[in-house]
Amino acid sequence: MENNQQLKLLIVDDESAIVHFTKKIFDKKGFISFGATDGASAVEVFKKERPHICLIDIHMPFSPFDGVETLKQIKKIDQNAVCLMVSRITEKDRVTDCRNFGALAYLLKPLDFDDLDRAVEKARAYVKTS
Amino acid sequence: MNLFAIAGLSCGISCAVLAFVALLFGKLKVQRLLAYFNIAVAVWGFGCFFVGIANNEAAAIFGWKFAHIGGAFVAVFFFHMICEFCGVRHKALLIFGYVQAIIFNLISWGLDIAVTKTRYVYGLYYNVANFYVIFIIVVYVLLVSLSFFEVVKFFKKSKGVARVQSLYVMIGFAVGFIGGTSTFSPEFKIDLLYPLGNFGIVIYCLIVTYAILKHHVLDINVAVTRAGIFLVVNSLVLGIPFWIGYTTKSWFFATSLAAVLATFGPFIYSYLRRHAEQIILKEQHAYQRALRELSETMTHIRDLDKLIKTIVLEVVDLVKVNFSAIYIRDDVHKAYRLRQCYPQDKQGLFPKSISLDSSLAKRLNLNKRPIFGEEATKLENIGTDIGMAIPLFTDQELLGFMFLGPKQGNRIYTSDDVLVFETLSYSTSLAMENCRFWKEIEERQRFARVQEMNTFSYSLAHEIDNPMTIIIGQANLLKKFFLKEVVMPAEKQKEAEEELGYILEAAWRVSGMVDAIQDLGQRSSGEFSLLKVSDVVDSFCKLYQPIFRSSSVYFTKEVPEDLPYVRGVKAELMQILVIFSNNAIHAMLARRDKEKKINLKVELRDPEWIRVSVSDNGYGIPAEKLEIIFAPFVTSKASTEGTGMGLYNAKKIIERHKGSIWAESDGENKGASFIVEIPVAKDVTAEELKGKEFRGRILFGFEEGGKNGK
Structure with a gap:
């Protein structure tokens, strides 16, 4: 994939402040980033914008459905969506669920920006150009 | 009627009564034999009575023949x-004794040649001993002497109750036999004294009755009292x-009176009986009642130690035994362990533990009934004589047993006691089961509390985490981008960068502690995974550094790099370090x-074992x-501080990890060192290693590089 092509990024987290600074950081890095603070609106944004990479928080108590469900729905829309799960939850079956539903990676919160940056850089290689 | 007849009659009656009582209430072989013996003596006594009242030779000879039926059997029954009684065997002699008695009587009654002649002396037709009578008298003397x-012999080696009993047997029978045997002398024409010897037999009966009442010989004192009344x-x-x-x-008038008295007789009998029994058994009833009351209150005690203590104390107090001790099955040590003994100074006499398959335990398990005195003492090598060993059972399982000492004054345990x-x-x-049940409930409640705490700490961690993520993210944003976009002197820029660095560092520390709290809380799964001891130590340090600081402990650690993996549960291994550290902190409180x-030192002791030691x-x-x-x-701590379970739990954890644990101290x-060793993981598969190689915070992902090649 061409490096100069602007990549679209979707950040899903029920904590708006997290969405806010993550967006800001990636914008500065040259991405076009979108934010969503619940699963439903994340799926809406995905349908509309078709972001290349999604960062999804799993534990979202205020969302109609949680991160795993969001992942499932996004994958239903686009089988090739590149999704990175970002969460504290480390219960084994949730992690396995994410893997089974096609998440590319599972990152543990809280993330150092460098970690996140590296993960997104790696994920870039999985993005299929349309 | 002359004195000889009176002696014979009273001898006959008293022995018949004793025989009746022994036959009616005796259950053991020795009691039955006592009855037969008394029947034989009674026959002798009645025979003598006939002789005493005989007014011609023929009647006297009948009396003598009758008397000699018993006389021939007395010795062999005895x-x-x-x-x-003494537990000895003389089979041949016994057969000989019975055979000679039977043959003598056959000769005496069948051939009529044993008792044939009398002489008139003391106003009696006294039998003159011929060959046959001499023969049975010789046998009689022989058997009685041997008895x-x-x-x-038995008396010399016996102790306690048996010794007292055998003393009475000895004295009683000696008096009886000296008396009885003396009546033979006129048969040999030795006329030293008027033959009053049969009164000796009456005295024998009195002594034996006294022994029965006072010292529970035959354990039929109640029965004898009833029969007497x-x-x-x-x-x-x-x-x-x-x-x-x-x-x-x-x-x-007499018949009417008899009818009236017969109507009241049973009432008088039962009234007297009740009172007599109350007097005889007063003491026994008192403690039996107290024990029954104890049994009832016991089920209210929920603490096993307290229960056991109460029982040993009360039993010694109420029954007046010399000691009591309780052993309880301990599955950790695979033995019955001494839990409590009273009085305390006798503790040295009892072994600390008795193995599960000792002959005593096996016997109790099999019979499920108390074992008495010498039998119990013989089964297990204990420093003192045991009065009774009582099994404690539930559902066919021997939970433990209780030893009781001999009763004070060497009195016997009666069958009522046994009941x-x-x-x-x-x-x-039941009470023990009850205690265990309560303990289990407590355990469960504690477990539920722990789970609740885990859930709580989990959501707490989440709540802390989000703001931490924001703090870290925003600080990062400021440091990496914002600072660079603002125009300011390079010096200020560097300063601001440094300040943000402090914020980040502090934030990461909080985040690390939240991690560690979650790690520690995650005990429920208990599944083994591949892990590095250094990670365990890191998590532990994050959690415990603040505690060390607040207890002003100077904490150092030595952890080599690149240790091999072990298999285990991180939370459990952390728990061990927590237990060790808590103990160490406590051990230094007074310092x-x-x-x-x-x-804290971690080392690879050899290629297969990793050793972790905590020294204070x-x-x-x-x-x-x-x-x-x-x-x-x-525990060395005051009872309010610790449960005394810490190191025990650590041991359990290490056993699960197939490692070993011990303590060293000079x-x-x-100071002291607590040391664990756990085996290095063998046969680590590539599958397991996947993801492990990713440093930092990626649980899975990016294993195979880009699919859609660059």
């Missing part, structure tokens, strides 16, 4: 009884009217004079306690 020889009441009821009728010849102790043992077992130091410079452990501290409920006030 001998047989003594063999049984006494055996009793004396029965006899007295009935002989009065029938005797008084008969006597009145006999003397006044007004039989109508009471069986009840006591049953309710003790005001010196710096408090804890050193606290009050140390005396050498004799180095092992016991890993047993449950052992002695009191020289």
Whole structure:
């Protein structure tokens, strides 16, 4: 994939402040980033914008459905969506669920920006150009 | 009627009564033999009575022949009884004894050649001994002497109750036999004294009766009392009217009186019986009642130790035994362990533990009934004589047993006692189960609390985490981008960068602690995974650094790089470090004079074992306690502070990890080291290693590089 092509990024987290600074950081890095603070609106944004990479928080108590469900729905829309799960939850079956539903990676919160940056850089290689 | 007849009659009656009582209430072989022996003596006594009242030779000869039926059997029954009592065997002699008695009587009654001649002396037609009579008398002397020889032997080596009993047997029978045998002398034409010897036999009966009542020989004292009262009441009821009728010849009045008395007789009998029993058994009833009450209250006690203590104390107090001790099955040590003994100074006499398959335990398991005195003492090597060993059972499982010492004054345990102790043992077992049940409930409640705490700490962690993520993210944003976009002097820029660095560092520390709290809380799964001891130590340090600081402990650690993997549960291994550290902190509490130091050292002892040691410079452990501290409920802390379960739990965890755990100390006030060793993981598969190689915070992902190649 061409490096100069602007990549679209979707950040899903029920904590708006997290969405806010993550967006800001990636914008500065040259991405076009979108934010969503619940699963439903994340799926809406995905349908509309078709972001290349999604960062999804799993534990979202205020969302109609949680991160795993969001992942499932996004994958239903686009089988090739590149999704990175970002969460504290480390219960084994949730992690396995994410893997089974096609998440590319599972990152543990809280993330150092460098970690996140590296993960997104790696994920870039999985993005299929349309 | 002459004195000889009276002696014979009283001898006959008293022995018949004894025989009746022994036959009626005796259950053991030795008691039956005592009855037969008394029948034989009674026959002899009645025979003598006939002789005494005989007014011609023929009647006297009949009396003598009758007397000699018993006389021939007396010795062999006595001998047989003594063999049984002392537990010795003389089979050939016994057969010989019975055969000679039977043959003598066949000769005497069949051929009529044993008792044939009398001479008139003391106003009696006294038998003159011929060959046959001499023969049975010789056999008689032989068997009786041998019997006494055996009793004396038995007396010398017996102890406690048996010794008292055998003393009475010895004295009683000696008096009886000296008396009885003396009546033979006129048969040999030795006329030294008027033959009053049969009164000796009456004395023998009195002594034996006394022994039965006082020392529970035969364990039929109650029965004897009842029989005695029965006899007295009935002989009065029938005797008084008969006597009145006999003397006044007004039989109508006598018969009416008899009818009236017979109506009241049973009431008088039961009234007297009740009172007599109350007097005889007063003491016994008192403690039996107390034990029953104890049984009832026991189930309210929920603490096993308290329960056991109560039982041993009360039993000694109520039953007046010399000691009591309780052993309880301990599955950790695979043995019955001494839990409590009273009085305390007898503790040295009892072994600390008795193995599960010792002959005593096996026997109790099989019979499920108390074992008495010498039998119990023989089964298990204990420093003292045991009065009774009582099993504690539930559901066919031997939970433990109780030893009771001999009763004070060497009195015997009666069958009533046994019943009471069986009840006591049953309710003790129930109460023990009850205690275990309560303990289990407590355990469960504690477990539920722990789970609740885990859930709570999990959501707490989440709540802390989000703001931390924001703090870290925003600080990062400021540091990496914002600072660079703002125009300011390079010096200020560097300063601001430094300040943000402090914020980030602090934030990461909080985040690390939240991690560690979650790690520690995650005990429920208990699944083994591949992990590095250094990670365990890191998490532990994050959690415990603040605690060390607040306890002013100087904490150091030595962890080499690149240790091999082990298999285990991170939370559990952390728990061990927590237990060790808590103990170490506690051991140094009193140390005001010196710096408090804890050193945590991890080393690869050899290619297969990783050793972790936590050393302190606290009050140390005396050498004799180095092992016991890993047993449950052992604590040096005040009872409010610790459960005494810490090191026991650590041991359990290490056992699950197939490692070993021990403590080292140079002695009191020289500090201590707690050490665990766990095996290095073998056969680590590539699959397991996947993801492990990713440093940092990626659980899975990016294993195979880009699919959609660059």
